[in-house]
Amino acid sequence: MIEQNRKGEVWVFAEQEDESLNEVSLELCGKARELADRLSVRAAAVLAGWNVRELSYRLIAHGADKVYYVHDTHLEHYRTLPYARVMCRLIAKHKPQIVLYGATPLGRDLAPRIASEMRAGLTADCTDLQIGDYTEPKTNAVHKNLMLQIRPAFGGNIIATIINYDRWPQMATVREGVMRLRDGDPKRSGEIIEEKVEFNDFDLVVRLIERHREKRKINLKAARTIVAGGAGVGNKEDFQLIHDLAGAVGGAVGASRAAVDGGFVGAEHQVGQTGTTVRPALYIACGISGAVQHRAGMEESAKIIAINWDREAPIFSVAHFGIVGDLRKVIPMMIKAIKERA
Amino acid sequence: MSYHCIVCVKQVPDTSRITGDVMKPDGTLNRAVLPAVFNHDDLNALEAALSVRDSHGGTVTVVTMGPMGAAEVLRESLYRGVDRAVIVNDRRAAGSDTLATGYILSQAIRKIGRYDFVFCGRQAIDGDTAQVGPQLAEKLGLVQITYFEKILELSDRTVRLRRNVGNGWEVLETRLPLLLTVLDTANEPRPAAARRVMQYKRARTVGEAACEISAAMPDATEQKRDAEQAVRIEKLKMNDLLIEQWDLDDIEADLQWCGISGSPTKVHRVQSIVLTKEGYTELPPTEEGIRGLIHELIVDHTLG
Numbered sequence: 063m064i065e066q067n068r069k070g071e072v073w074v075f076a077e078q079e080d081e082s083l084n085e086v087s088l089e090l091c092g093k094a095r096e097l098a099d100r101l102s103v104r105a106a107a108v109l110a111g112w113n114v115r116e117l118s119y120r121l122i123a124h125g126a127d128k129v130y131y132v133h134d135t136h137l138e139h140y141r142t143l144p145y146a147r148v149m150c151r152l153i154a155k156h157k158p159q160i161v162l163y164g165a166t167p168l169g170r171d172l173a174p175r176i177a178s179e180m181r182a183g184l185t186a187d188c189t190d191l192q193i194g195d196y197t198e199p200k201t202n203a204v205h206k207n208l209m210l211q212i213r214p215a216f217g218g219n220i221i222a223t224i225i226n227y228d229r230w231p232q233m234a235t236v237r238e239g240v241m242r243l244r245d246g247d248p249k250r251s252g253e254i255i256e257e258k259v260e261f262n263d264f265d266l267v268v269r270l271i272e273r274h275r276e277k278r279k280i281n282l283k284a285a286r287t288i289v290a291g292g293a294g295v296g297n298k299e300d301f302q303l304i305h306d307l308a309g310a311v312g313g314a315v316g317a318s319r320a321a322v323d324g325g326f327v328g329a330e331h332q333v334g335q336t337g338t339t340v341r342p343a344l345y346i347a348c349g350i351s352g353a354v355q356h357r358a359g360m361e362e363s364a365k366i367i368a369i370n371w372d373r374e375a376p377i378f379s380v381a382h383f384g385i386v387g388d389l390r391k392v393i394p395m396m397i398k399a400i401k402e403r404a
Numbered sequence: 405m406s407y408h409c410i411v412c413v414k415q416v417p418d419t420s421r422i423t424g425d426v427m428k429p430d431g432t433l434n435r436a437v438l439p440a441v442f443n444h445d446d447l448n449a450l451e452a453a454l455s456v457r458d459s460h461g462g463t464v465t466v467v468t469m470g471p472m473g474a475a476e477v478l479r480e481s482l483y484r485g486v487d488r489a490v491i492v493n494d495r496r497a498a499g500s501d502t503l504a505t506g507y508i509l510s511q512a513i514r515k516i517g518r519y520d521f522v523f524c525g526r527q528a529i530d531g532d533t534a535q536v537g538p539q540l541a542e543k544l545g546l547v548q549i550t551y552f553e554k555i556l557e558l559s560d561r562t563v564r565l566r567r568n569v570g571n572g573w574e575v576l577e578t579r580l581p582l583l584l585t586v587l588d589t590a591n592e593p594r595p596a597a598a599r600r601v602m603q604y605k606r607a608r609t610v611g612e613a614a615c616e617i618s619a620a621m622p623d624a625t626e627q628k629r630d631a632e633q634a635v636r637i638e639k640l641k642m643n644d645l646l647i648e649q650w651d652l653d654d655i656e657a658d659l660q661w662c663g664i665s666g667s668p669t670k671v672h673r674v675q676s677i678v679l680t681k682e683g684y685t686e687l688p689p690t691e692e693g694i695r696g697l698i699h700e701l702i703v704d705h706t707l708g
């Protein structure tokens with residue numbers, strides 16, 4: 063851990079693969095900017111890779127005042143140990159007060175390794191980050207201007223606020239889409255600082271033999287309409303109903319975690335705290351109860367239609383239109399009504 | 405060459421069964437009525453370890469940290485074929501966040517001693533954090549491979565394996581020992597073997613044995629209970645049915661890194677969200693009602 067450093071910067075780990083930045087890093091730059099302004103400190107991004115200096119400008123445009131750039135052939139493709147070495151060295155050197163990571167497969171591999179080495183706290187899958195004060199109940203000691211790490215707690219409709227007042231830096235991971243992607247400002251200026259990090263033999267003990275990446279097949283974040291199915295759909299065969307309705311409205315297919323766990327549809331369709339956060343013009347929730355972890359990923363949709371045969375289901379509390387009924391009957395009626403209009 | 409494998413497993417509340425009656429009136433969870441299950445991904449981790457032993461020989465040891473009832477996942481592991489099972493159970497471990505949990509497990513694994521592979525599930529369903537595996541690897545000074553899918557080649561101290569990160573995969577080569585977090589798509593966990601269920605269903609930890617004796621002899625004196633307990637434990641031992649139970653002293657854990665004091669992340673507050681029921685337009689599940697809805701959506705340009 064590092065000593066508390068009230069002047070410490072707010073950092074974002076800038077995730078890049080194949081010379082392109084993951085959008086979540088840009089979303090986080092915007093959030094880091096906000097937090098840094100609250101704290102009157104600077105926002106910075108750490109960019110590690112090989113020949114990716116150009117990406118710094120986008121990070122700056124999205125809110126970073128500084129980019130720490132580490133350029134090394136060992137960093138061309140992500141591997142846990144060399145990347146963890148870079149982050150730990152730079153954290154020890156510059157003592158940021160906050161470090162944010164995208165909750166991507168890469169970020170979820172890297173961040174806990176760093177947290178363990180730095181003996182610092184890490185909160186996964188935050189749905190909101192704020193600055194606030196905390197009073198220790200036993201000692202009445204007041205900790206001012208901490209990062210409040212907000213995430214749904216397991217079960218029920220509970221939101222927990224997590225803090226870390228003594229083992230800095232304060233670190234959190236955030237899923238893609240949770241923080242809004244603001245337009246970058248190409249006129250913003252910032253500093254690029256080149257850093258050098260030495261690696262030892264252990265850092266390089268994993269050899270990358272072969273690597274394959276696929277283009278993302280679905281982009282829920284970009285969809286204007288999403289039709290999402292939950293456990294209430296029942297099984298994989300009946301999930302075709304969801305695909306059919308999505309086809310009829312020209313939308314994308316979403317799902318609750320229960321539907322993903324049930325094998326009805328792939329994990330890339332999951333909406334919610336540990337899936338994707340979406341804000342489409344229209345979200346149609348079919349057979350989804352509306353647990354807090356699901357709502358966290360869709361309640362900002364412009365219009366929400368809920369179809370559920372249980373009038374008490376919490377999904378209705380965020381809905382604009384509710385249909386209390388059997389989705390097996392309601393969905394075919396909807397498809398029919400849409401076809402009539404076309 | 406044979407290999408020694410350690411598998412970390414967790415008992416979790418079955419989050420897919422959260423229904424109305426599981427909630428207390430204040431909106432918090434009544435864990436007592438929620439069934440506890442073997443964390444699914446951990447069954448895949450267990451399977452991965454057992455299959456290393458099947459093809460190369462060696463041993464499989466499972467370790468869990470948790471309340472006494474968590475010994476159930478150890479019995480489940482014994483039914484599936486593990487050689488040794490250990491529970492770390494200590495009140496002082498309560499309130500541990502992922503970092504403290506990683507530390508405690510690392511001390512338990514140090515006490516177990518020899519290992520070539522440490523397997524963890526990708527994540528536990530009650531938190532979905534996927535943090536303990538990497539944190540444990542760091543504490544043990546091991547290489548970590550997350551999202552592990554399969555071993556392609558294993559000879560002597562070198563392993564070549566494949567990991568799947570959702571939008572692609574990688575083949576990596578490294579040397580043992582190492583820690584792997586296993587995907588649920590990596591394999592098909594084997595079921596419990598009937599013969600082993602018969603053999604191990606009576607396996608108990610010291611703590612469980614003591615509880616059962618107290619429950620069976622509510623009026624007996626403490627001395628009598630202690631005597632009965634000693635006999636019971638001797639019997640379990642003789643039949644190879646005693647599940648090892650360690651506390652934080654047994655694993656020489658430094659208490660400053662355990663439980664609440666070892667956890668940098670603290671819960672500041674918990675808010676239950678009050679759901680307001682009003683504010684939505686209810687439509688009847690009839691052709692007419694739905695036609696009206698679609699019409700409205702088209703008119704205001706939400707659709708089309």
Ligand SMILES: Cc1cc2nc3c(=O)[nH]c(=O)nc-3n(C[C@H](O)[C@H](O)[C@H](O)COP(=O)(O)OP(=O)(O)OC[C@H]3O[C@@H](n4cnc5c(N)ncnc54)[C@H](O)[C@@H]3O)c2cc1C
Nearest residue numbers: 292293294318319320334335336337349350351356371389
């Ligand atoms: C750490 C953590 C992270 C999580 N992350 C996510 C996440 O990212 N996304 C997510 O979705 N969940 C997440 N969850 C799970 C979440 O708590 C719920 O368990 C899940 O959202 C429930 O999915 P569901 O609504 O499809 O299923 P259920 O809660 O089982 O609801 C099914 C609904 O279908 C209705 N129904 C059944 N049959 C019919 C029918 N024929 N017609 C109409 N209605 C019908 C029922 O009335 C019920 O309301 C997470 C949980 C944890 C602990």
